[in-house]
Amino acid sequence: MTDTPGRAAQRIAPVIEQFLGGPPPVRIRMWDGSETGPRDAPTVQVRSRRALRRLLWQPGELGLAEAYITGDIDIADDLADGLRALRRASGPQGPRLPRPGVADRLRAAGTALRLGAIGPRPPTPTARAGLHGTPHSKARDRAAVSHHYDLSNAFYSLLLDETMAYSCGYWTSDAPGYGPADAQRDKLELICRKLRLTAGSRLLDIGCGWGSLTLHAAARHGVRVTAVTLAAEQAAHVRGQVEARGLEDLVEVHCCDYRDVAALPGFRGGYDAVSTIEMGEHVGDAQYPAFTALLHAVLRPQGRALVQQMSRGSTAPGGGAFIESYIAPDMHMRPLGETVGLLEGAGFEVRDVESMREHYVLTVEAWHRTLEERWPEFVALVGEETARVWRLYLVGGALAFEERRMGVDQILSVRPDASGSAGPPATRHGWYAKTGDTPLRTTAPDAR
Numbered sequence: 001m002t003d004t005p006g007r008a009a010q011r012i013a014p015v016i017e018q019f020l021g022g023p024p025p026v027r028i029r030m031w032d033g034s035e036t037g038p039r040d041a042p043t044v045q046v047r048s049r050r051a052l053r054r055l056l057w058q059p060g061e062l063g064l065a066e067a068y069i070t071g072d073i074d075i076a077d078d079l080a081d082g083l084r085a086l087r088r089a090s091g092p093q094g095p096r097l098p099r100p101g102v103a104d105r106l107r108a109a110g111t112a113l114r115l116g117a118i119g120p121r122p123p124t125p126t127a128r129a130g131l132h133g134t135p136h137s138k139a140r141d142r143a144a145v146s147h148h149y150d151l152s153n154a155f156y157s158l159l160l161d162e163t164m165a166y167s168c169g170y171w172t173s174d175a176p177g178y179g180p181a182d183a184q185r186d187k188l189e190l191i192c193r194k195l196r197l198t199a200g201s202r203l204l205d206i207g208c209g210w211g212s213l214t215l216h217a218a219a220r221h222g223v224r225v226t227a228v229t230l231a232a233e234q235a236a237h238v239r240g241q242v243e244a245r246g247l248e249d250l251v252e253v254h255c256c257d258y259r260d261v262a263a264l265p266g267f268r269g270g271y272d273a274v275s276t277i278e279m280g281e282h283v284g285d286a287q288y289p290a291f292t293a294l295l296h297a298v299l300r301p302q303g304r305a306l307v308q309q310m311s312r313g314s315t316a317p318g319g320g321a322f323i324e325s326y327i328a329p330d331m332h333m334r335p336l337g338e339t340v341g342l343l344e345g346a347g348f349e350v351r352d353v354e355s356m357r358e359h360y361v362l363t364v365e366a367w368h369r370t371l372e373e374r375w376p377e378f379v380a381l382v383g384e385e386t387a388r389v390w391r392l393y394l395v396g397g398a399l400a401f402e403e404r405r406m407g408v409d410q411i412l413s414v415r416p417d418a419s420g421s422a423g424p425p426a427t428r429h430g431w432y433a434k435t436g437d438t439p440l441r442t443t444a445p446d447a448r
Contacts, residue, residue: 008115009034012052015108025085029076042085043076052117056109065322069125069388079395087403127386129329136284136330138257142230144329145282149209149231155381156210158374159367159390163188164210164237167278167308168360168408180366183359188216193431194352194412195273195304197223204228204271204298206258207279211238218242218250226271227253228261258283258294270300278408280309280339285332288339292346301417305348308356311336311407322396326389336409348413349422356408360401368394 008030016024016036027043029035035043046052051072055063067073075082112118129147133140160166161181169183170190191213197203199222205214208227215238217223229235235255242251254264258279261267274295283291295305312333324331340350371378371390378387400406414422 007034008032008046009036011111011115012036015111018108025088026082042078042082044082045074045076046072047074048072049115049117050122052112052115053119054122056112056117057121060321062321062325065326065392066122066125066128068392069127069326069385070122071384071388072122079391080399083396083399087399125326125385125389127389128325131329136287138259140330141257141282145230146232148328149229150233151382151386153210153233153237155378158377158381159370160210161366163212163216165212166209167212168356169363169366170356171359171362180363183363183366184212185216188213189220190431191275191277191306191308191410192217192221192223194410195275195306197221197273200224201272202226202268202270204261204274206261206274206276206295207282208234208238208253209277210234211241211253213275213277214238214251214253215241215245215247218247219245223250225251226261226264226267227251228258229253229255230257231255258291261294261298269298271298271303272300273304273306274298275306275308277306277308278310280307281331281333282328283332284330285334288332288342289345292342292348295343295413296346296348296415299415301415302421302423303415305343305413305415307339307343307411307413309339309409309411311339311409313405313407322392327393333406336407339409340411343411343413347415349416350411350413351422351426352410352412352428354410354412356410357401357404357406360406360408361398364394364398364401368398 009028012028012030013024013036016028024037026041027035027037027039029043029045031046031048050070051067054067054070054072057063058066064073068075109118129144131140131143131147133143156164156166161179161184163181163184165184165188168187169180170187171178171183172186173182195201195203197217201221201223203214203217203223203225205217205225205227208214208229211227211234214225214227218225227238229238232255235253238251238253242248242253254261256264262269276295280288280291295307299305310333312335314335336353340353343350368391371387371394375387378390397406401408416422
């Protein structure tokens with residue numbers, strides 16, 4: 001038997017306070033029009049009883065995310081403001097919720113029964129990853145990468161700028177007309193300078209994505225690049241761009257696991273440089289020492305490695321149930337210092353670490369603006385549920401960087417030679433000095 005109309009919010013309010021340990025940080029508007037919570041807070045619209053049923057079956061972050069993905073709940077105001085309010089209520093360490101006892105749960109179940117929210121488990125959104133097998137086996141890693149990066153080249157072409165760089169840009173100007181593509185080109189040029197890439201240099205680009213660094217290094221600097229990706233859609237795109245730009249003599253593209261690079265036809269050891277741009281997060285915690293050993297092994301003495309990688313704080317969480325279920329299954333982030341230690345443990349001398357956290361706020365905000373501006377096109381391409389996954393992902397990601405729960409850094413390392421030398425002395429001046437039509441500056445922009 002369901003409750004009388006117009007009373008849902010009043011019925012649910014004590015249950016919310018019980019499970020949150022206090023009043024709700026947002027205004028809640030139920031399907032029957034009743035409301036509870038502070039009037040000056042962002043409004044969460046609970047559109048159907050199925051939203052409560054989802055939370056009964058899947059309490060916590062994942063249940064809330066899936067209710068949003070399916071449209072069972074929505075944010076009437078700005079999504080970022082709603083997520084900020086929820087984060088402020090839970091504190092910088094993440095939610096510290098009370099543990100309801102058996103009697104509390106029985107009362108909550110009784111309320112749900114009166115509201116008509118008891119029933120079978122709602123179907124899981126189709127956008128959720130369904131991986132099987134041993135984590136970070138080659139087969140499972142391929143499935144995890146395919147889930148995210150093989151969504152389609154058409155999708156990423158719609159979301160990204162013309163560089164097709166799906167990683168943090170480097171925003172060196174706030175001048176009118178300076179945009180995401182400029183920030184990506186400045187990032188690519190910065191990497192090339194840090195790696196000292198010149199005509200004839202040999203670069204191994206592990207996790208090359210859609211080829212932004214590979215193509216920039218080859219076309220602009222005459223670098224000979226071996227590009228490696230596990231995503232078939234990415235490999236096809238890069239090969240097409242190599243042919244279209246006439247770079248066949250400089251670039252070879254391989255679709256394979258990073259663990260198989262030494263077995264590639266024509267593989268030659270002794271690269272001058274190796275890059276891995278936001279790929280290390282997918283390697284796995286237990287596998288990372290072998291990954292850093294591989295980076296070291298492929299380089300000649302005095303060769304350079306550039307790792308651009310996301311991190312999490314030592315106490316603040318990164319990723320989370322939603323990200324791991326819908327965006328990047330099996331992703332692992334660690335505090336920056338631990339990654340530096342692992343590189344040193346592999347035999348590298350770490351020469352420079354540069355934080356780019358504020359730059360990622362700007363980068364993700366630019367992607368989110370594109371998503372909203374072209375919303376009907378995204379929905380037509382991938383469906384509304386997947387489009388809502390990406391809206392939640394981008395808004396939540398920007399907040400994670402803004403609130404310092406996540407970071408991203410460029411770590412430059414050198415493989416010393418037998419004498420221990422890392423090569424000629426280096427200064428940062430050359431990395432940021434104006435060269436040609438690519439100005440770089442040393443000051444990071446404030447995050448908006």
